[in-house]
Structure formats: structure tokens, C-alpha cells
Amino acid sequence: MPEPVGDRPVLVRIGAVGVCGSDVLRFGVGKGYGFPLVLGHEMSGTVVEDSPSGAFTSGDRVAIFPCLPDAADPMTEIGEFTLGTHYDYFGSRRDGGLEEYLSVPERNLVRLPEGVSLVEGALVEPAGVALHAVRKATVPANATALVIGAGPIGLLAAQWLRVLGVVRVLVSDIDERKRRVAEHLGFDTIDPTGSTSDARVMEATGGRGVDIAVEASGLGITFLQAVHAAAHRGQVVLLGDLSTDVDLPKETVSRILRRELTLLGTWNARITPRGQSEWDMVVASIGRTVNVADLVSHVFELEQAQSVFEDLADRSVWANKTVFAVSDEAKAEADAALAASFSAKQVP
Incomplete structure (x- = not known):
């Protein structure tokens, strides 16, 4: 005992x-x-x-x-x-x-x-971790969001975004079965195979991007994609604990500056x-x-x-x-x- x-x-x-x-x-x-x-x-x-x-x-x-x-x-x-x-x-x-x-x-x-x-x-x-993360962001009117990673944390984050007032939540994952779960939960899904999540998002939003981008995969490459998927004055929530290093290319830094993006860290x-x-x-x-x-x-x-x-x-x-x-x-x-x-x- x-x-x-x-x-x-x-x-x-x-x-x-x-x-x-x-x-x-x-x-x-x-x-x-x-x-x-x-x-x-x-x-x-x-x-x-x-x-x-x-x-x-x-x-x-x-x-x-x-x-x-x-x-x-x-x-x-x-x-x-x-x-x-x-x-x-x-x-x-x-x-x-x-x-x-x-x-x-x-x-x-x-x-x-x-x-x-x-x-x-x-x-x-894990539901609490996901809620804490998305509450970092301010949800504007008629908001759109992207969640990269359809594992449990990502799908919980997507649900909380919807609860908190995001009108359209896109979920991206290379795993077809996890995309099926996301679709079952009522989300639009993106298959980044053969392309990238940010490129697919730009197609889906007419080139505007999303108001809130949540990185829930924990990869350096998807962190960069989350930044490049964000609209002007968009917010990027770093939910995944990165398993790889990430270098910030000049183009990415310029995008953060010129779009006045906000990067939000979250923990527990x-x-x-x-x-x-x-x-x-x-x-x-x-x-x-x-x-x-x-x-x-x-x-x-x-x-x-x-x-x-x-x-x-x-x-x-x-x-x-x-x-x-x-x-x-x-x-x-x-x-x-x-x-x-x-x-x-x-x-x-």
C-alpha cells in the first residue's frame, strides 16, 4: 500500500x-x-x-x-x-x-x-491539456482553425475549439484511420500526403489561411506548416512537444512579422x-x-x-x-x- x-x-x-x-x-x-x-x-x-x-x-x-x-x-x-x-x-x-x-x-x-x-x-x-492549449487563443467572429495531428490530443483540441466558438475546424493527418475518426466527430479533414498541411489549408480557405493554427504532432516540419497556415493576425498554438529540432527560415520569420502572428506556448x-x-x-x-x-x-x-x-x-x-x-x-x-x-x- x-x-x-x-x-x-x-x-x-x-x-x-x-x-x-x-x-x-x-x-x-x-x-x-x-x-x-x-x-x-x-x-x-x-x-x-x-x-x-x-x-x-x-x-x-x-x-x-x-x-x-x-x-x-x-x-x-x-x-x-x-x-x-x-x-x-x-x-x-x-x-x-x-x-x-x-x-x-x-x-x-x-x-x-x-x-x-x-x-x-x-x-x-489529456482533455484538460487540450482545453488549456486552445484557451490561450482569442476566438474572433466567424473564426476558422486548423489542427495538425489527429491523435487524441489533437482531436480533443479540435472539439474544444468548436465548443469555444470556432465555426470551421480543419484537421490534418497523414493517417487515414485517424482522419476517419475526425470526420466521424464532424470535422473537415485534410490529407497532407503529396502536399503539405499549410498548402492544403490555403486551398481550403481561398488563400486566406486560418485564424488559429494548432500544432499537435510534435514535429519541426508541422510547426513550420502551422505558422504558414495562419492568416493575418493569426494565432499559432504550440501544443505538441517537439521531438525534432526546428530551424526558422528567413521566409518563416518574415511571415510572422508581416502577418503579425502570435505564437502561443502551452503546458499542461x-x-x-x-x-x-x-x-x-x-x-x-x-x-x-x-x-x-x-x-x-x-x-x-x-x-x-x-x-x-x-x-x-x-x-x-x-x-x-x-x-x-x-x-x-x-x-x-x-x-x-x-x-x-x-x-x-x-x-x-
């Missing part, structure tokens, strides 16, 4: 854990702060005991915010937990959710609404202020205005983790969102989750 963690710790039985691309890098490349390490920062669970304040009672289903802020950090004082210098983090800097139980500070728990499964609850964290999400945070918005929107269920392509059990991570690291299987069902409750929901998911129907 885990040792108590943080202020007013609560024992949580882990329900489901989503696999992030950063988890695959930690497993396959060794990109981590230290080993051995239990992976998993996209987590849902069930409260085992009443919380110290009584805000949570045994049996409550919760999503778990993975960042453990440093109380002495100035960023913590203003609620920007993940912008601190010395924060801790489940599944990254300390053991995470791919185990049966976790001790979690009460402040890091957000109750899941009635009817939201534990499998869906594991997607609260906010759980403050209580009741009106981005995470509160996520749990209130799941199953209503935001669809996470159709993103889940696979649900596995904890005992399969080794082979699953090997396949993901080797890219030997197609996957959209992979989730581990850890608790018996989550395992009982797995079949229904896959039966209801459009992504699961794309698995060969």
Missing part, C-alpha cells in the same frame, strides 16, 4: 489509466527523470476512504490531477501549479497510476459526473480556481459537448502492460487512445467502452 502523499492524503483505488505518448518515450527511449518508475499520469479511480475534509466519501469516482505543486513556489501562489520549478508529478517524477492503489492529496481529486465511466475518466487529463492544465477550473469544465463537458468515448481504440489489463508498451514503442500496431483497465470496476466497463468507440472499429 502507498505511503501518504501531500496535504490531506486520500487513498484511491486506481480504475483506469490512459497511455500518453510521453509514457511510450519513457518506456522505449528511457526519457525519464529516474528509474525504476511506475508509469501513468492519466488516471481515474474510486475513493477508498472518506477524505479528511469530507468533500469525498468512499465510493466516489474521481479523476486524478497528476501535478503535486511546491507550496513555496510563487507560481503555486497564483494557482499555476505546473509552471512551478520544483513540482512533483505522478508517473513522471514519482510513481504513477499503473498500480492498484495510489495516495493522492485531496486537492488533486475531481469527482466524475454520474454516468461517466472510469475508462472515460482516464481521458480527463489548471485545476484552479476550485469549481471554475479547466478540469471542472472537462468533467462537466464529457459526454455532452466533448466526446472522449470515440477516441479509445484499445482497453487492456495491467498484466498485459509489457507487451502493450513494446508494441506501442515499436509502432507495430495501430492505436488511437490506449487505456489500461486496472480495477475490477473498470474491467467490467471495458467491453462496453470498446463497443461504443468509433476508434475501436478502426482497429484491423
